Amino acid sequence: MIKIFFLVSFTFFFSFQSISQVRTPILSFEKTVHDFGTIKEADGNVQYKFKFTNTGVTPLIVTNVEASCGCTTPEWTKTPILPGKTGYVNTEFNPANYQKFDKSIIVYSNGNPASVTLRVVGEVVPKEKLMADIFAYAYGNARVKGKNIAFASLSNKEKDVIFEFYNHSNAEINLSFLDLPSFVSVDNKSIKIAAEQIATVRFTANPNKTSKGFHKELINIQVDGKTYENALKIIASVK
Numbered sequence: 001m002i003k004i005f006f007l008v009s010f011t012f013f014f015s016f017q018s019i020s021q022v023r024t025p026i027l028s029f030e031k032t033v034h035d036f037g038t039i040k041e042a043d044g045n046v047q048y049k050f051k052f053t054n055t056g057v058t059p060l061i062v063t064n065v066e067a068s069c070g071c072t073t074p075e076w077t078k079t080p081i082l083p084g085k086t087g088y089v090n091t092e093f094n095p096a097n098y099q100k101f102d103k104s105i106i107v108y109s110n111g112n113p114a115s116v117t118l119r120v121v122g123e124v125v126p127k128e129k130l131m132a133d134i135f136a137y138a139y140g141n142a143r144v145k146g147k148n149i150a151f152a153s154l155s156n157k158e159k160d161v162i163f164e165f166y167n168h169s170n171a172e173i174n175l176s177f178l179d180l181p182s183f184v185s186v187d188n189k190s191i192k193i194a195a196e197q198i199a200t201v202r203f204t205a206n207p208n209k210t211s212k213g214f215h216k217e218l219i220n221i222q223v224d225g226k227t228y229e230n231a232l233k234i235i236a237s238v239k
Helices: 002-022
Strands: 027-029 033-040 046-054 062-067 072-076 086-093 100-109 115-125 137-139 142-144 148-154 159-167 173-178 184-186 190-193 198-205 213-223 226-238
Touching: 027 115, 033 046, 046 115, 062 072, 062 086, 072 100, 086 100, 086 115, 148 159, 148 198, 159 190, 190 198, 198 226
Parallel strands: 033 115, 148 226
Antiparallel strands: 027 046, 046 086, 062 100, 072 086, 100 115, 137 142, 142 159, 159 198, 173 190, 173 213, 184 198, 213 226
8 A cells, every 4th residue: 555655645645746847838949149240439339139929828928037247238028928929139249448248148937947047158259449438537628648757666766657538639739737635746837738739747756755655646637728626646655
């Protein structure tokens, strides 16, 4: 009797499992990898719509879609998909600052399988860098590549840092520096930069004019009479 009981229980369990599997919605994608081929960064975002079908016998619900990075934005069918009906997962990829790429998107659902990984791949032709891209920070019509004038380690000798400013206009601009710390000097406190030209400024740090330790000083700049506070940061470690 015990053997018969276990045999019946065993048969019932697997029959129940088979029925459950049969009644589970099935998530079937047409394909799980899309190759964009070669795309141009200058053309902006690209999109591809992955299509799927519910090949099960009960409604399918896509519960969530997660992208591997912020460069890929997914959208998807959020209403229940009836048996035999189709849905989609749309992926939008931002090619900025990429070359070759291989990005994944994980689709979660109440179906079988519970998750599916999609991929978008391709290669990006970088766009030509404009001066405004290279000199990324703007103060009026004066632009700089970065905000930190870093002298790094200073001991007994003076150290120079060459900093470049770009005039992003079609007219001459006047640039000057305000509130420099006592241990830093500049070869020209007030300079004129011709239209669409680059000017170099030499900042010199003298460690003998300040105390030892780490220094982080904010300075103001003035462009055509307008003051931009805390525009640049002087960083130095005096030993």
